[in-house]
Each structure stands twice: as C-alpha cells, then as structure tokens.
Amino acid sequence: MTRAARGGEAAIVGAGATPYYFRGQSHPQTVYELIGKAILAALADAQLTLDDVDGFTFFAAGFDPGTIAEQLGIRRLTFSHIVSGYGSGMAGILDLASMGIETGRAKTILCIGAAQQVGRRYGQSLANFGVTPDNVFHRIAGLSGPGQALALSARRHMHLYGTRREAFGEIVLASRAAAATRETAIRRKPLTMDEYMASPMLADPLCRLDFCLETDGALAFVVTSAERAADLPQRPVYIAGAAQVGTRDWGRAFFWLNQSDEAFTTAGAGPVAQRLYEMTGLGPKDIDVALLYDHFSPLVIMQLEDYGFCKRGEGGPFVESGAIRLGGSLPINPHGGHLSEGYVVGMTHIREAVEQLRGTAVNQIKNARIALVTGGPAPIPMTGAILRNER
Amino acid sequence: MSARSIAPDLSALEVPWDVWSEPFWQATAERKLLMPHCTECGTFRWPAGPFCPQCQSQKVTWVPPGLGHIYSFTVLPVLGDAKDAPRHRVPVLVEFEQAKGVRLVSALIDAPLDGIAIGAAVEVDWLAAANATVPVFRLVSPPPSR
Numbered sequence: 001m002t003r004a005a006r007g008g009e010a011a012i013v014g015a016g017a018t019p020y021y022f023r024g025q026s027h028p029q030t031v032y033e034l035i036g037k038a039i040l041a042a043l044a045d046a047q048l049t050l051d052d053v054d055g056f057t058f059f060a061a062g063f064d065p066g067t068i069a070e071q072l073g074i075r076r077l078t079f080s081h082i083v084s085g086y087g088s089g090m091a092g093i094l095d096l097a098s099m100g101i102e103t104g105r106a107k108t109i110l111c112i113g114a115a116q117q118v119g120r121r122y123g124q125s126l127a128n129f130g131v132t133p134d135n136v137f138h139r140i141a142g143l144s145g146p147g148q149a150l151a152l153s154a155r156r157h158m159h160l161y162g163t164r165r166e167a168f169g170e171i172v173l174a175s176r177a178a179a180a181t182r183e184t185a186i187r188r189k190p191l192t193m194d195e196y197m198a199s200p201m202l203a204d205p206l207c208r209l210d211f212c213l214e215t216d217g218a219l220a221f222v223v224t225s226a227e228r229a230a231d232l233p234q235r236p237v238y239i240a241g242a243a244q245v246g247t248r249d250w251g252r253a254f255f256w257l258n259q260s261d262e263a264f265t266t267a268g269a270g271p272v273a274q275r276l277y278e279m280t281g282l283g284p285k286d287i288d289v290a291l292l293y294d295h296f297s298p299l300v301i302m303q304l305e306d307y308g309f310c311k312r313g314e315g316g317p318f319v320e321s322g323a324i325r326l327g328g329s330l331p332i333n334p335h336g337g338h339l340s341e342g343y344v345v346g347m348t349h350i351r352e353a354v355e356q357l358r359g360t361a362v363n364q365i366k367n368a369r370i371a372l373v374t375g376g377p378a379p380i381p382m383t384g385a386i387l388r389n390e391r
Numbered sequence: 392m393s394a395r396s397i398a399p400d401l402s403a404l405e406v407p408w409d410v411w412s413e414p415f416w417q418a419t420a421e422r423k424l425l426m427p428h429c430t431e432c433g434t435f436r437w438p439a440g441p442f443c444p445q446c447q448s449q450k451v452t453w454v455p456p457g458l459g460h461i462y463s464f465t466v467l468p469v470l471g472d473a474k475d476a477p478r479h480r481v482p483v484l485v486e487f488e489q490a491k492g493v494r495l496v497s498a499l500i501d502a503p504l505d506g507i508a509i510g511a512a513v514e515v516d517w518l519a520a521a522n523a524t525v526p527v528f529r530l531v532s533p534p535p536s537r
Contacts, residue, residue: 131405133412134438140525141482141496142399142467151465152484159463159509204466248444257484257496258437264463 010101011229011236012094012387014046014222015354020184020342023117026216031116034218035063036072039110042220047233048108055079055106057096059089059345059375063112079106083244085383087293087376088253088268090346092383094373095242097223107224113347114218122214122343123147126255135255147211147296149254150377151203154298157265158205161313163301165205167320169196171297171332172209172339174325179336182362186213187340212295212338219347221354226391237357240370240388241279245271246380253378267299267377269306272384277308280386284308287386288368289356290330291349293376294337300324303374307384326363334363349373350385357389393503396481397469398518398527406523412439414453419524424515425453426490437493457489459513459528466504479504483528485513498527506530 016038018026026034043049053074056065062082069077079100083092093111100106120128127144129135143149157163172191179185191209199207229236249260250268259268277283284307292303301315309330310318318324324332335341335352342348353371355361361368369390375383408416411427418425428435429443430450436442441449464483472478483499499507500516513528 131407133407133409136404136406137438137496139404140399140401140527141498142480143482143496148465148467148482152463152482155465156463156509201466201468206465258492258494 009226010098010223011226011238012221012350012354013224013229013232013234013236014042014048015219015351016041016043016045017219017348017351018217020186020344020348021216022186023121023214023216026116027118031114031218032063032067032071034116034216035068035112035114035220038114038218038220039068039072039112042110042222045234046222048222050074052108053077053110055097055100055109057081057083057093057100057109057111059083059093059113060086063114068112079109083381083383085244085375085381086378087295087345088378088380088382089244090293090375090383091242091350091373091385092244092375092381094223094239094350094385095244095383098239098242101223101225107228109223111221111223111350112218113345115344116216117214118216123211138255146254147206148203149257150296150299151206152257153254153265153302154296155205157298157302160265161316163298163316164320165197166193167301167316168206168210168297169193170319171294171300171324172196175294175333175337175339178326178334178363179340182336182341185336185341186215187336206296206298210297212343213340215342215344217342217344219344219351221350235358235389237354237387237389238391240282240386241276242383242385243272243275243279244381244383245275246382247271250380250382255379265302267302267306268382269303269374269377269384272374272382273307276384276386282370282386286370287330287372288370289334289353289365290332290372291353291374292332292337292372293346293349293374294333294339295343295376297339299377300332302377307372307374326365331365334361334365346375353387357387393505394479396466396499396502396504397478398500399480399498401518401520401525404520404525406520406525411441411451415439416523418453419517419526422517422524424456424526426456426487426493427451428454428490435490435493437495455489456487456493459485459487459515461499461507461509461511461513462486462494463509464499464507481507483513485528495526500527500529502530
C-alpha cells in the first residue's frame with residue numbers, strides 16, 4: 001500500500017520564519033539568532049514548547065545542532081540528521097522528519113533551513129571554493145556562480161526545443177504578479193515583458209531578472225505524528241511522500257557538466273518525480289499547486305517537464321499559455337518564489353505549501369488539497385515532496 | 392564589426408592536480424590535449440579519476456579526443472567594465488568526435504559574440520597559467536579580425 005493510501009504518518013503542525021532580508025541586511029543578527037527566532041515562531045504556531053522538541057533535520061551545509069541546543073536550551077535530542085544534498089536536498093528534510101516520526105525515533109522534529117550572506121554571496125558560490133583538480137576547469141572557463149553554469153543548460157534547451165526568452169520572461173512576470181500582494185516579498189513591483197527584455201544580460205541567455213534574489217532569513221517547521229497533529233491547533237499538513245534520489249547520470253550537476261545527454265537539459269528531477277508518484281499513488285494531474293525551485297527562471301520549465309506536467313521540450317509553450325499564473329491550470333509559486341519573494345534555499349516553498357494547504361495563503365488557490373514542493377538542481381540526492389491536507 | 396570574446400588572464404592561476412589528473416597536465420605542457428579512456432572497456436571518463444564508471448577498471452590510456460564541437464556556451468560581461476566598452480568572456484562546453492560521453496568546460500577566446508553557435512567546430516589553443524599550460528578553444532577558421 002502506498003503511503004498516501006495509508007494516510008500519511010507525519011504532519012507539519014507548525015511553521016515559523018524570520019523576516020526575509022536582502023542579502024547582508026540581517027546583520028548584526030547571527031545566523032543562529034535567525035534560526036532560533038524561526039524555531040520559536042514555529043513552536044508558537046504549533047502551540048508546542050522547546051521541551052517537546054526531540055529531533056532536528058537539515059540539508060547539506062546545515063547547521064550545528066549543538067549550537068542550537070546550547071543557545072535555545074533544548075534538553076534532549078534523539079534524532080538529528082542531514083540530507084547530503086544542498087538546495088537539491090532541501091525537500092529531503094521532510095523525508096528525514098517522516099522517517100524519524102514513523103520509526104518512533106522522535107516525536108517532535110524541527111526541520112530547519114537558513115541563509116545569511118554577510119561578506120559572501122551565493123551568486124559567486126563557485127568562486128568561493130578553493131581550487132581543486134576537478135573544479136579548476138570551471139575557474140578557467142570563468143563560471144563563478146550557479147546561474148552562469150545553468151545558462152549552459154538553458155541555452156541548450158532553447159537550441160533543442162525552440163524555447164524562447166519570452167517563456168523565461170513569463171515565469172518572472174508571473175512570479176512578480178503573485179508577489180505584488182505578498183508583504184513578505186522583496187520584489188513586488190509589477191513587471192512588463194518590455195522591462196524584462198531590457199534587463200541586462202548576466203549570463204546570456206539569462207538576464208538579471210532570470211536570477212533569483214539573494215536573501216537572508218531562517219525558517220523552521222514542526223513535524224509530528226498525524227495522530228498527535230489531530231490534537232494541535234493548526235490544520236495538519238500531511239507529508240504524503242518525500243523522495244530522495246541520486247543517479248550517476250546527474251551526479252554533481254552543474255559542478256560536473258558531464259550529465260548524460262538526456263539529463264543535461266533537465267532539472268535532474270525526473271527520477272525524483274517517478275519515485276514520488278510511486279510512493280504516493282499520485283500524479284501530475286493531482287497537484288493543485290506547485291512550489292518549484294525557481295532560483296533561475298529556466299529551471300521552472302525544466303521541472304515542469306521532469307514532473308510530467310507537460311512533455312519534454314514543451315515547458316516553454318506550457319508557461320507561455322498562462323498556465324502557471326494564479327487562476328491558471330497549474331499555479332506555480334503563488335508566494336512569488338525565489339525570483340520575487342526571497343531565497344532561503346527552497347525553505348520558503350515549504351512555508352507557502354503549508355499556507356496553501358491550511359487555506360491561509362495570501363494568494364490562496366481555491367480548494368488546494370495537494371501541493372508539490374521541489375528541491376533545486378544540484379548535486380545528488382535530488383529531492384521533492386508532496387504534501388496534502390486530507391488523510 | 393562584432394565584439395570578440397576575451398582571453399582570460401590565467402597567469403596567477405596555480406593549477407592543482409592529483410595522480411589521476413597529472414597526465415592531462417603533462418600532455419598540455421607539450422600542447423597536446425588528451426582525455427582518459429578506459430584501457431579495458433574503452434569508456435571515456437571526465438574528470439580524470441580512479442575508476443572507469445562503466446567497468447570499474449583502474450587502467451587508463453590517454454588518447455586524443457578528436458575534433459571539438461560546442462555543446463553549449465554562455466556569454467558573460469566582465470564585471471566592472473565601463474558600460475560603453477564592455478568586454479565579454481565566453482565559457483564553452485566542448486564535446487569531442489572521438490571521446491563520446493565526456494565534455495570539457497573551458498574558455499572560447501577571440502570569438503565574434505554574435506557568431507557563436509551550438510555545434511560549431513572548435514580547435515584547441517593554449518594559455519599560460521602560473522604552473523601549467525591551459526587548453527582553451529577557438530572557433531575553427533574564424534574570420535580574420537578587422
């Protein structure tokens with residue numbers, strides 16, 4: 001029996017976040033201060049206390065449980081685990097939390113993610129690494145950030161399938177239109193296609209507006225058993241399924257650039273989608289709202305194809321049809337996403353999924369019952385999760 | 392006249408290598424581009440590493456990969472350049488006719504920015520790093536600079 005048919009054993013019962021700050025502007029708070037504030041907000045939302053907490057989950061480049069426990073005064077942890085993917089592993093924190101709850105290793109697990117960019121930038125993250133025998137070629141090429149490397153995939157997608165810049169632009173415009181009403185969003189001014197086309201090229205075919213925000217902030221989610229969730233105040237958001245998949249074809253993704261020919265113009269999420277749909281017994285037609293990892297606009301197109309919302313190569317026309325807008329057939333990122341709201345390595349997408357499924361979202365999708373949340377296209381494991389508000 | 396991509400200044404770059412990548416850099420010192428090829432099953436691998444991902448053999452033969460073609464590329468403005476005189480770097484991902492399944496990322500130099508296309512043939516050229524000779528690429532038979 002699939003997990004969804006069993007009903008989902010674990011549920012998100014609390015969500016907390018700091019404000020989202022333009023990169024560097026969370027200073028002089030420390031990143032652990034941001035994390036602590038998000039945790040306290042999540043517990044308050046769940047009407048639970050620090051004494052209830054006995055588990056942590058993180059994704060790679062995660063945070064030190066000892067520091068968090070010392071600073072906040074957490075008495076006893078029986079579960080503390082890290083998914084070994086970075087943005088790719090983000091949605092896997094829900095898989096770990098499910099494992100912890102379903103196996104009885106912990107009763108109240110905090111899923112934690114944060115970003116702070118004081119004195120360093122994610123946009124230059126490839127150049128921040130020390131030079132190695134493998135990455136020296138990226139250095140020689142001049143690829144200093146993920147967007148520059150992913151521009152290679154975007155250009156090849158355009159070459160193979162005729163994908164147009166207008167499709168990238170529509171993703172940015174849709175994101176900005178959604179963010180206009182969302183107070184937490186950093187970029188809220190509506191945008192026209194002319195303005196998009198006039199944006200300077202940063203990594204042709206990607207212009208400045210195809211690049212997401214660089215943001216500081218922290219988010220935390222409280223996960224417990226579905227049984228216990230029934231006695232807590234918030235409408236439970238069940239983890240119907242969360243998957244982690246890695247393949248040699250994808251490997252280190254844009255850090256490698258030797259993905260298989262079939263994988264190169266994808267977001268690397270095809271195997272995750274397949275496993276997630278198998279786990280849950282659900283499919284693309286069941287998804288009411290998709291929170292897709294949109295750090296660079298073309299990746300939305302590739303994920304639409306990976307997750308089976310359209311055929312390979314048809315993501316551009318799908319987007320240009322208006323389908324991803326609020327009111328479209330598949331609303332994407334009604335919170336404005338990484339492109340317009342903020343970028344905390346995918347965590348803001350879980351928050352939006354929770355709000356949509358509680359029925360409290362700013363741009364509420366009517367009768368949203370099932371939400372997809374995806375991790376980004378980075379070194380394996382790639383991850384995704386399907387959340388639902390009915391057992 | 393179209394602006395052309397610049398050659399990066401690599402003179403301060405100290406190229407690191409390990410026992411598996413060292414033959415690559417020994418060859419480039421003689422201006423030869425060679426790629427690692429499994430002696431047992433003939434599968435190419437990149438970057439150079441301890442095992443063939445197909446048969447797990449550790450035996451490697453270094454062979455010329457043949458003519459290169461552009462698999463993809465991007466065009467990057469050099470940060471900090473004046474708006475009226477921007478320069479551009481072109482990272483290029485190259486695949487080879489006789490080394491199927493591997494791609495080398497490098498710089499495409501002296502290429503007209505409006506004349507670069509996926510599939511175009513490229514030939515290797517060489518730039519000096521602090522301790523190594525670095526392979527970069529040019530379009531084959533580029534039109535002469537005017």
